[in-house]
Amino acid sequence: MREQHLHALLHHLPAGVATLQGPDLRYGYLNKAMQELLGTDVAEGQCVADHPGVLPSDLVDVLQQVYHTGIPYVAKACSLPLPPQDGKESVSRCYDLVLEPVRDDAQEITGLVLFAVDVTQQEEARQRAHTLAMETRRLDARLRVLTETVPQITFSLDAEGLYEYVSPQWYYFTGQPPTADLNAIWPLLIHPDDRLRVLYQGDAARKAGTGWSYEYRLRRHDGQYRWMLSRALPELHAPDRPVFWHGALTEVHDQRELSDALRRGEAELRFLADSIPELIWTATAEGFIDYYNHYTGEYSGLTKEELGPTGWVNLLEPRKQAEAARQWVKSVAMGEPFEGLFRMRRHDGQYRWHIIRARQLADERGPRWFGACTDVDDQHRLREVLQVQYDELARTNRDLDTFVYTASHDLKQPLFNLRGLFEELRRSATFDDPEEEQLLSMVDDSLRQLDSTLQELAATVQDQRGLSAPVEQLDLRHIADEVLLGLRAQIQASDATVQVEVADAPTLLYGRANLRSILHNLLSNALKFAHPERPPVITLRSYLSANKQPVLMVQDNGLGLTIPKTPTTAFQPFVRQHPQVGGSGVGLYLVQRILASRGGHLEVSSSIGEGTTFTLHWFEEA
Amino acid sequence: MNLNHIVYISRAVRPLTDQDLHELLEQCRRDNSKNHITGILFYSHGNIAQLFEGEPEITEALFERIKRDGRHSHVQKLIDKPIDVRSFPEWHMAFHPLESVGFSQLQGFLMPDRVPAPPDTLTIADAMLIELVRLAVFGPSTEPAFPSLPGPTSA
Numbered sequence: 182m183r184e185q186h187l188h189a190l191l192h193h194l195p196a197g198v199a200t201l202q203g204p205d206l207r208y209g210y211l212n213k214a215m216q217e218l219l220g221t222d223v224a225e226g227q228c229v230a231d232h233p234g235v236l237p238s239d240l241v242d243v244l245q246q247v248y249h250t251g252i253p254y255v256a257k258a259c260s261l262p263l264p265p266q267d268g269k270e271s272v273s274r275c276y277d278l279v280l281e282p283v284r285d286d287a288q289e290i291t292g293l294v295l296f297a298v299d300v301t302q303q304e305e306a307r308q309r310a311h312t313l314a315m316e317t318r319r320l321d322a323r324l325r326v327l328t329e330t331v332p333q334i335t336f337s338l339d340a341e342g343l344y345e346y347v348s349p350q351w352y353y354f355t356g357q358p359p360t361a362d363l364n365a366i367w368p369l370l371i372h373p374d375d376r377l378r379v380l381y382q383g384d385a386a387r388k389a390g391t392g393w394s395y396e397y398r399l400r401r402h403d404g405q406y407r408w409m410l411s412r413a414l415p416e417l418h419a420p421d422r423p424v425f426w427h428g429a430l431t432e433v434h435d436q437r438e439l440s441d442a443l444r445r446g447e448a449e450l451r452f453l454a455d456s457i458p459e460l461i462w463t464a465t466a467e468g469f470i471d472y473y474n475h476y477t478g479e480y481s482g483l484t485k486e487e488l489g490p491t492g493w494v495n496l497l498e499p500r501k502q503a504e505a506a507r508q509w510v511k512s513v514a515m516g517e518p519f520e521g522l523f524r525m526r527r528h529d530g531q532y533r534w535h536i537i538r539a540r541q542l543a544d545e546r547g548p549r550w551f552g553a554c555t556d557v558d559d560q561h562r563l564r565e566v567l568q569v570q571y572d573e574l575a576r577t578n579r580d581l582d583t584f585v586y587t588a589s590h591d592l593k594q595p596l597f598n599l600r601g602l603f604e605e606l607r608r609s610a611t612f613d614d615p616e617e618e619q620l621l622s623m624v625d626d627s628l629r630q631l632d633s634t635l636q637e638l639a640a641t642v643q644d645q646r647g648l649s650a651p652v653e654q655l656d657l658r659h660i661a662d663e664v665l666l667g668l669r670a671q672i673q674a675s676d677a678t679v680q681v682e683v684a685d686a687p688t689l690l691y692g693r694a695n696l697r698s699i700l701h702n703l704l705s706n707a708l709k710f711a712h713p714e715r716p717p718v719i720t721l722r723s724y725l726s727a728n729k730q731p732v733l734m735v736q737d738n739g740l741g742l743t744i745p746k747t748p749t750t751a752f753q754p755f756v757r758q759h760p761q762v763g764g765s766g767v768g769l770y771l772v773q774r775i776l777a778s779r780g781g782h783l784e785v786s787s788s789i790g791e792g793t794t795f796t797l798h799w800f801e802e803a
Numbered sequence: 804m805n806l807n808h809i810v811y812i813s814r815a816v817r818p819l820t821d822q823d824l825h826e827l828l829e830q831c832r833r834d835n836s837k838n839h840i841t842g843i844l845f846y847s848h849g850n851i852a853q854l855f856e857g858e859p860e861i862t863e864a865l866f867e868r869i870k871r872d873g874r875h876s877h878v879q880k881l882i883d884k885p886i887d888v889r890s891f892p893e894w895h896m897a898f899h900p901l902e903s904v905g906f907s908q909l910q911g912f913l914m915p916d917r918v919p920a921p922p923d924t925l926t927i928a929d930a931m932l933i934e935l936v937r938l939a940v941f942g943p944s945t946e947p948a949f950p951s952l953p954g955p956t957s958a
């Protein structure tokens with residue numbers, strides 16, 4: 182019963198068991214595991230040497246030796262190929278093979294017992310452990326090389342804040358001997374102004390179980406303090422309790438000095454920009470405004486947030502905004518400077534003229550825009566006022582010249598008459614008193630003087646104004662356009678329509694300055710004496726009379742005027758037909774005089790409240 | 804109804820593939836129509852810009868979600884303010900796909916040169932902002948000489 186039990190146990194043992202009997206080592210007992218291992222062509226009674234199954238031939242030799250010497254042997258981790266099973270490919274597994282001699286009562290060796298214990302898993306685990314150990318050693322070596330070659334000082338602290346490791350760079354940097362007591366010396370090398378802060382921050386981070394990053398000055402071997410950046414992270418094993426902190430110390434002295442200088446410079450520039458009473462701003466490369474100076478807020482009454490990255494355009498006149506926006510987008514796209522004259526709204530609603538300029542600065546920090554809006558409102562207004570005054574003066578001056586010319590011309594006839602009368606008087610009258618005789622010659626002198634003065638006066642003005650210039654072939658439309666250009670302000674202001682129809686007689690042989698003066702006077706009168714209830718419509722028509730003589734008609738729809746009985750005295754200088762309207766009154770007088778001097782005449786027809794038509798006959802009909 | 808719009812620009816953490824863009828388009832189109840979010844997104848070479856409009860609580864929450872999205876970084880909000888009316892009837896995404904086949908049929912997709920002009924309902928300042936972000940994303944080459952800002956006469 183007991184033996185049977187033992188037999189069953191042996192048979193099902195997970196290790197292989199076999200007995201080899203006699204000097205030629207024949208298989209005796211084979212349990213199940215051993216039978217499976219050796220394969221089916223191995224059977225009881227066969228010689229091992231003839232049927233080794235999967236056993237390698239050198240093991241067969243060893244079996245022989247164990248039998249002869251009687252010294253047991255263990256072959257560790259032998260790799261044996263398993264016979265193919267159920268079509269599966271054969272795989273190798275590892276076995277510890279134990280060879281034990283079996284002796285009889287007389288201690289003579291009668292055979293061997295062979296145990297095969299499957300150690301594949303242990304073997305694999307051992308292999309893994311080995312590879313891991315190798316890898317760890319390799320990584321360790323690499324880490325060491327790295328920590329000792331990087332320019333940074335690396336360090337490890339334990340939970341108490343005591344230095345566990347510091348890389349050799351620390352010793353080079355500080356000049357301390359390798360025997361130095363790190364924990365005692367290190368705090369002493371920190372700049373006194375930074376020491377408390379650093380110790381506090383380090384402690385706080387360790388208590389909180391977090392990493393840190395701060396800068397402080399550390400004394401170098403030459404006694405100089407250098408700015409260092411200290412960064413460390415905790416090494417966590419249990420989720421909540423770090424045991425080590427590992428970190429690095431990087432010298433950031435130069436960067437720090439530089440960025441200090443930059444920060445200082447930037448703060449100073451910003452202060453400067455904020456002190457200037459001008460709108461100053463900067464924008465990103467993409468064209469979004471990211472800084473408005475203090476004055477911009479003061480001027481616009483808006484905060485930086487209200488203005489926003491593109492809100493500046495809201496400060497412009499609504500009808501100019503789209504154009505300005507397009508111009509800015511284009512500048513940003515092309516990297517071209519921006520410049521424009523715009524009216525910008527002040528906090529009180531008043532618009533003031535500004536020159537807006539922006540330029541792109543490209544440096545190593547990438548392109549940025551710098552802009553300024555300069556208030557030129559006072560200059561602009563002044564210039565406008567000056568321009569108006571200048572135009573007025575120029576006009577008055579021209580009118581006066583023409584007036585002086587024509588007046589001096591007109592005075593010639595009465596002077597001529599006076600001289601005739603005087604000659605007559607001298608011939609017919611007798612004087613008793615010789616002193617009275619002398620009086621005559623004085624009158625004579627004065628008359629002569631008056632004559633030459635008038636001559637000179639006329640000549641001077643004539644030369645200056647070109648009134649006596651030779652006639653030339655003039656393009657009527659061309660001259661009319663020039664004159665209208667000079668009157669554009671008045672035309673715009675009164676919303677006037679001017680029709681120029683010169684196709685029938687497009688040219689005229691006349692003095693240029695004369696024609697211009699005539700057109701200017703007639704057109705400006707028509708604009709001046711416009712009817713208050715309707716915009717002026719003025720027609721200029723040039724045509725040929727029945728006798729092929731050129732005629733110009735100037736018609737308006739204005740107030741109209743009363744025509745005096747005797748046409749010659751129609752237009753006296755300084756007599757104004759419409760006292761409520763400004764003007765010197767010389768205009769029509771001049772027109773008439775110029776026409777007359779060139780052998781033409783002026784016709785007028787008018788009805789009050791409806792309009793006036795002037796007809797200019799340039800030359801007398803033949 | 805209260806309305807708000809938000810404009811931001813950002814950088815993709817790594818270039819978005821057609822596949823990434825397609826997925827984003829599908830997800831946004833679905834979620835945005837559910838949330839009544841309208842607007843437009845521009846993408847090119849890692850540059851991202853987006854305008855979206857909707858009810859303030861929704862735009863706020865969406866921006867917070869987008870800001871935390873790991874697909875991009877450097878999210879910079881340019882504007883966030885109330886508006887009177889929507890300027891975009893739907894939600895669109897404009898980018899240059901590597902394989903344009905298939906995309907052209909996709910609802911919500913636009914070729915960058917087909918992006919419509921900023922509508923008149925936007926203030927000039929906001930229309931300019933859109934033009935600038937478009938320029939920032941696509942660069943100056945896609946312009947047909949700034950057609951999209953209203954001309955001086957229509958102002």
Ligand SMILES: Cc1cc2nc3c(=O)[nH]c(=O)nc-3n(C[C@H](O)[C@H](O)[C@H](O)COP(=O)(O)O)c2cc1C
Pocket residue numbers: 827830831834835840844851853855865868869870872874875
């Ligand atoms: C550039 C970019 C734009 C996005 N735009 C939207 C958008 O318009 N609407 C939307 O619902 N999600 C958008 N998302 C996706 C969101 O960030 C987020 O992934 C999505 O709302 C799902 O969020 P959840 O996973 O927290 O539910 C965008 C993501 C990126 C990277």
